[in-house]
Amino acid sequence: MTGHNPGDSGWFRHGDPHDAESAATAIRERTAEQPQNWPAEAVRAGFVENENEYYDTLYHATVHATRAAVQARETATERQLQYSIAAMDDAERTANEIAERVAEWAGSLADGRADGDRASDLPGGIDGARAVAAWTPETPAEERVVSLAERAADLDAERAELRSFVESQAPAVAPNLAEMAGPVLAARLLSLAGGLESLAKKPAGTVQVLGAEDALFAHLRGRGPSPKHGAIFTHEHVRGTHPENRGSAARALAGKLAIAARIDHYAGDFRQSVHDDLADRMAVIRAREVGE
């Protein structure tokens, strides 16, 4: 009955079922239309002596297969997150660059005209591009600049979409890191480190200067001071702390971020205690007297 249809055979019929890797691959990748009485079938096929031995083997095989599948799926999601944050940065940088060009160009066209839909002094950046995108072009040159402005506005909208995507995905990949750093900075740190696993293996001092590699190498070559913070500078705990205490704030934050990354990688559950610890530490740092 079975065995005739290779699509409908049990996981233990593929490769060497007593080899953990091979069994895990069969469990993850094979399919069957209809289930059968696999325990009985496995005994009949001589794969195991009895049903107890079957369930024993099945237990080890499913646990192994599922652990590997979880790992693979998480790595894939992490990679999506890394692409998204890189694309978000690209979109932002490019939108700004185009907006700058638009401002310059449109400014020259708007010179001396303050009629209808166009104000003569354009706001800067993306807002300026959006204002120009709303123009009704009257000359071939205006047509081009309005079209270009539309691209900048669209790219900025895409940046916002990418940002919400990052915000929705980061907590699933690294719940503690995303809570502590905020989803965008969390994604940035993951990306800079090359994934959650490598971030989890970095000492706090490295996490502190991730994203400041240029400054760090300059310092190591004897040019320039040692950087106090890299990407984590954007975090309120660092930026919002008095410059005199920023070094301590960055060290404290980096220390807890390193722990958060380890919890996310090795355990995966949300731990309130690490967040409370950081809040306490920050309160102490900010309570310090500053000279002036």
Added chain:
Amino acid sequence: MTADLPPGIERRRFDGRERFATRGEPVYGEPQDDAGWRAWDAGRSKLGAVLELGMDPGFDGEDSVLYLGAASGTTVSHVADFAGPTYAVEFAPRPTRDLLGVADSRPNLFPLLKDARAPETYAHVVEAGLDYLVQDVATRGQATVALRNRRFLAPDGRLVAAVKARSEDVLTDPDDVFADVLDELREGYAIVETRRLDRFHDDHLAVVAEPQAGGDP
């Protein structure tokens, strides 16, 4: 009014209150007594609520089970404590990590990272002729999931499903949603009993059903 309890499920006292309990490693911070019985929290487990509300799925303690939507293993840990072979399907990787931890001390719990809408991706692992299909997937198409997984049930096996109204449609009245879900379920099951779980879980309907002869959808 209480169910006929199988050997692996007991009513035990915790902090002066009688609760259902099974014996095994604690999983989600539930209290455990000196004899190793862990309280089954009806507020966190829909199957726990089913028992607490006096529905009787008819477990006998040797049951073979396919559990769909195992999440972190809160409920399926209790199932594995009292039942026989317990296959646990979950499709989200993160809770599945926790589920693996729950399986550590439970050699009869077989965790699978699979999509319950695609039973052919695990029919080469999960055996046929099971006693129970327990379902708590809280996702759109709950009836379809139950119908597609009917193939794993023995003719005298049973479906025990928690249906979440809001997963199907947030705007429609839960009663109408449940009526639609039951209608669809009848394509492959005979409904034995239904009960609202609202005392423990808002807008959830528990359904006990038996597979009916007829084409597999």
